[in-house]
Amino acid sequence: MFRGAHGGCKAAARCDAAAVSAAAKEPKARAEASAPALDVRDVSIAFGGMKAVDAMSLVVEAGELLGLIGPNGAGKSTLFNLVAGVLRPDAGTVRLAGHDVGREDASRRIGRGLARTFQIPRPFGGMSVLENMLVAPGGQVGEGLLANFLRSREVARQERQAVERARELLEFLQLSKLAGEDARILSGGQRKLLELGRALMSEPQVLLLDEPAAGVNPALLDFIIERIAEINRSGITVLLIEHNMEMVARLCPRVMVMAAGRRLAEGRTEEITRDPRVVEAYLGGAPA
């Protein structure tokens, strides 16, 4: 099914840049151009005495595409949850474009231009693909109960805009044909794409991607890599957790390696993947 949609890629290409760059149209972060898009400093969290993330620091400059790699259990996803606001750190600070967001919950951080995807994508199965995209564009008048009755014209206008944007993004992700279907029928790879689309709906400045390649068939993988590059080119800062080294090598000029909750190494991708410490910790001694 997806290969069929792939054929329409060329026709869709023209709207690609437009669809994504709309997201970076008004980068709220620009005002503080000097501050990094994401600045995590000395963040720690322990679960029952086990330090999952231990004094971890990480800086992602605006417009950068940083890879975060490390063996299973290194604390990558926990770090993501700390940045996204799902977990609160025991110590340390998280800054988004200079703002300390350490005390804000996940939905507030989304308002500040942060979006994320999940390792295991979980769409709202009983809602259509299009509705999934529209769950949280944020700041819609129609989110207020009374507004739907009192300001119905404005609500309808915003709704049209949100639907239009959702359709553009679905086109960009080649999910247009499935817009009306229940999200539960999507394949694993398509769910990843929908997740990416939903994250883009909130017009983020910083996008956290948690293993977008995991469980995706190779044909679709190329497409996902290409789309992530396109998203980054449109000006969105990306932090990518990934096990797929090919993907990291193709996408990320710079990577950071985590092991046992700490930073193990950081640097240019080709150098890092040859670093003996990284090979030992991450690849279990096997040649890269």
Add this chain to the structure above:
Amino acid sequence: MSPQAIVDGLVAGSMIGLGAIGVTLTYSILRFANFAHGEFIAWGAYFALALVSVLGIGMEPLGPFSFGWLLPLAAIVAAVLAGGLAILLDRLLFSSFRARGSATIIMVIASFGASMALRALLEFVFTSKPVYFTRELQIAVRFGGGLRATPDQILMLATTVVLVVAIHLLLTRTAIGRQMRAVSENPVLARVAGVDVGKVVRTVWFLGGALAAAAGVMAGLLVQIRPYMGFDLLLPLFAAAILGGIGSVPGAILGGIVVGLCEALAVQTIGAEWRAAAAFAVLTAVLVLRPQGLFGKARR
């Protein structure tokens, strides 16, 4: 058997259905059976009654109806107040249990306690003596085939249709509706996807309380106003919500009508004392044949 049972059943079913919408929404979003929901019905009726009695104007019957122009306005204010009461109850009671991650059974028992407290408060303020919005007599309109309905009953059916269509459109066509469905499907995911879950929860309580008040005013107009009026409707409300499928607004109203019709037919054919039993026989049959309810989606 007189076909009049159909009209009676439809009208009673509308009231039950309006109340059941609140039950089904709170259940699907907060995952617990709120046994205090019936009290919103009674409080809604008493709010409207208090307004009408205090203002004491606009009581002259309006056209063919048994009530004056003040009552519909009072009903709207009562709906807003009952919605506010529901939000207040959540803030004072249920939100703290949610924050602590309490077990569902604790929430259910707490709602039982809230139900008793709210009812006792009504008895304290208004006494348990039945009261009426109006004592006017009404001439029923004949529809042929032995069917008759009073203008009040016809208005109530029409109001129910309008309210149900409005709620259905709200849930399916608006941003807040989508967010409600998203929270109902997966609250954790909805939160991280950027949905303000607190606002969704308040909206659900408000809607449930307001619709219950509408049902309460209808019940007060058709029968009488008593502190126990909501509590007595509680089991039919749950039957309707389960029958329609938890989370489904059209299901709740259809479930309400099925329960209302069963009760009315049982009164006509078997006897009034079997009224509740008939509704529950249908409920049991549905649970055996289609456990997810008429409109519910099977949980995987």
